[in-house]
Amino acid sequence: MKTVMVIGAGQMGAGIAQVCAQSGFNVYLNDMNEAALEKGMKNIEKLLARAVDKGRITDKEKVDTLTRLTPSSSFQDAKNCDLVIEAVVENMDVKTSVFKQLDEIAPAHTILASNTSSLPITEIASATSRPEQVIGMHFMNPVPVMKLVEIIRGLQTSNETYQAIEDMTHKLSKTPVEVNDFPGFVSNRILMPMINEAIYTLYEGVASVEDIDTVMKLGMNHPMGPLQLADFIGLDTCLYIMEVLHEGFGDSKYRPCPLLRKYVKAGWLGKKTGRGFYRYD
Template identity: 75%
Template sequence: MEIKKIMVIGAGQMGSGIAQVCATAGYEVILNDLKVEFVERGLGTIQKNLARQVSKERITQEKLDDILNHLTASADLQDASNVDLVIEAAVENMDIKAKIFAQLDEIAPAHAILASNTSSLPITEIAAVTKRPEKVIGMHFMNPVPVMKLVEIIRGLATADEVYQEIESITKKIGKVPVEVNDFPGFVANRILLPMINEAVYALYEGVATKEAIDEVMKLGMNHPMGPLTLADFIGLDTCLYIMETLQEGLGDDKYRPCPLLRKYVKAGWLGKKTGRGFYVYE
């Protein structure tokens, strides 16, 4: 089966990035969200990213126009009725994802592969709401998608070998590096990253050092491109909390207990860069 048409569900930071790299690779891409204005905002982000590439002479204006011509806006899930692959990049919540996958199972053609960009939720559980669990797989992209090379590919319990191979091949075609990971809470990236971020929040909570000092230690001492508290703001503190809760619930170990300060900030609505305030304040 040759994949020609892809629907990306969710036009936020991750979804728009996934749509951009798929369209750049020459795929026909439908970018879908609940409302037309959400999709238009996502397409605007893509256009801005590409315009920056043109100004730096990394791509031509013709290439920009070609990429945009490969993108179609959608606010109706029924538009999945003629696609070969769906990549879901909705909010990190099992109830929402399960609902989307149950609907997609009814709408998408029988041959279509259903992929989730979940960063921590079990693919097997998502697949269980469909009648095609062998065609359900995880594609965990890293943020920002156009820049980061890694895609964790997660097999569910029933994922077919040929589906895995097809997704591995597509991942390479869109210029990414696929890494196979088994279906455990947090997979590899977030099982290691989020406890480190959570520990940095504990260090701040316990007064070990200021937020600036904690970030500086990890940047200069461990050669990280950004400190863990800055990174948490970038990811979204609500997402960080949700992943920590998923790890604690899924693995049953107290070492994954979210820091009370993280919970406090989320309850205050200080979710990081997207709300203008998290550990740091943003203009």
């Protein structure tokens, strides 16, 4: 595996492209939106420059990494790739459309991976003629810092595909964890209900936003309180994942808190909009 294509130049996609290029892979960073693609490339350059300033990498390593990165605005570049990692919006219709197109363009040996945080890999794979070569690679945010990658097997994912992705994850200096295809996988199946319960705790007037977060930080040694974390993730993303869990399991314990729905309807999505459970001026 020598050449990787990352679809989506947002925060996750750009981060994945960066770590792949830093690890010696030739990388196409793809986005149909030219402004988003330019922003993604600039963010990578900025993060690498910061790493040089802090002595984490040399200036030569920065230059070599950028040399291995190629901006792309066409899926046709998938013809040159051994692996394609999709990191577009968390929407099944969008993802299956991307995979259908990639399946028609990419060579027969190419593995197609999704960075989905909650959607079923089996369903995504069904949009292709190579479901045995479709797999989940759920990176954690921020990608250059976080060590975990959940590797999710779809129903038909082959052992060869899994092994190739596990080996590649080690080359990225990440820690792979094997996960079967269930709603939310491991990370969000555990994290999102905790965040949802913290929102219920606020909704029912048990404690204030600050006090709920303080309990979890000082009492449970969490680096960030659940309500602040929800703001950083995006309340719309939290709601979407809770809805996937609720629909996927049919269990009332995954029912999204009404307060979470209200905030999303108000456009209070967290840090990215300037207001969520906290204000960000």
